[in-house]
Amino acid sequence: NAGVMQNPRHLVRRRGQEARLRCSPMKGHSHVYWYRQLPEEGLKFMVYLQKENIIDESGMPKERFSAEFPKEGPSILRIQQVVRGDSAAYFCASSPITTGDPEAFFGQGTRLTVV
Amino acid sequence: LAKTTQPISMDSYEGQEVNITCSHNNIATNDYITWYQQFPSQGPRFIIQGYKTKVTNEVASLFIPADRKSSTLSLPRVSLSDTAVYYCLVGDMVGGYNKLIFGAGTRLAVHP
Numbered sequence: 001n002a003g004v005m006q007n008p009r010h011l012v013r014r015r016g017q018e019a020r021l022r023c024s025p026m027k028g029h030s031h032v033y034w035y036r037q038l039p040e041e042g043l044k045f046m047v048y049l050q051k052e053n054i055i056d057e058s059g060m061p062k063e064r065f066s067a068e069f070p071k072e073g074p075s076i077l078r079i080q081q082v083v084r085g086d087s088a089a090y091f092c093a094s095s096p097i098t099t100g101d102p103e104a105f106f107g108q109g110t111r112l113t114v115v
Numbered sequence: 116l117a118k119t120t121q122p123i124s125m126d127s128y129e130g131q132e133v134n135i136t137c138s139h140n141n142i143a144t145n146d147y148i149t150w151y152q153q154f155p156s157q158g159p160r161f162i163i164q165g166y167k168t169k170v171t172n173e174v175a176s177l178f179i180p181a182d183r184k185s186s187t188l189s190l191p192r193v194s195l196s197d198t199a200v201y202y203c204l205v206g207d208m209v210g211g212y213n214k215l216i217f218g219a220g221t222r223l224a225v226h227p
Contacts, residue, residue, distance in 0.1 A: 004158075033215060035217070041219070042200075042202065042217045042218055042219045042220050043159065043202075043217040044217075045214065045215065045216060045217070048214065056214060089156075091158045091159070093158070093215070095213075103149070103161045103164060104161070104215055105161070106158030106159050106160065107158050108156075108157060108158055109156075109157070109158050
């Protein structure tokens with residue numbers, strides 16, 4: 001059973017471009033979290049999704065950021081018109097179907113650099 | 116939202132036992148306490164989870180007093196590879212799911 005897969009591992013974008021980050025959860029997991037981490041800081045919650053449904057997006061910036069988790073395929077975190085401040089590591093985590101389970105499995109992250 | 120407080124950093128030496136304490140004064144009745152470990156350039160990894168008293172697995176032990184307002188992660192005989200950031204999380208059930216809120220964590224440095 002493969003772990004949570006994120007791609008790409010590293011992504012470089014120029015200011016104003018779009019960034020698409022992908023996350024394939026563990027097999028059998030239908031819940032996905034997205035987090036952002038700046039250097040030397042903790043993880044900041046962004047969004048929590050179930051298949052085809054956004055449950056909690058309270059940590060998402062109001063503009064330029066969106067997330068989806070379609071019925072088929074990976075979860076996508078999309079950042080439009082990137083700015084230098086978007087440079088960070090973005091981690092995805094998945095958890096089992098059972099809600100309330102405190103254990104989430106994290107991917108290796110995507111390191112976004114905006115130049 | 117339940118909030119946690121941990122030491123910012125700790126130092127230890129190989130072979131020693133390390134205890135990291137986390138305060139969570141506002142923990143709710145249904146909340147679990149969970150600890151994660153994060154190595155540089157990697158995603159966090161689940162270590163241990165408990166509700167009350169003591170929990171032990173192959174990696175660590177978790178001690179939770181009766182009032183549950185704090186918890187202590189115990190790492191026996193640490194090695195250099197235990198150098199990492201350790202996060203204490205208190206389960207925050209929002210809309211029926213566990214919203215994992217990470218604090219700043221404790222940076223553990225293990226020295227030879």
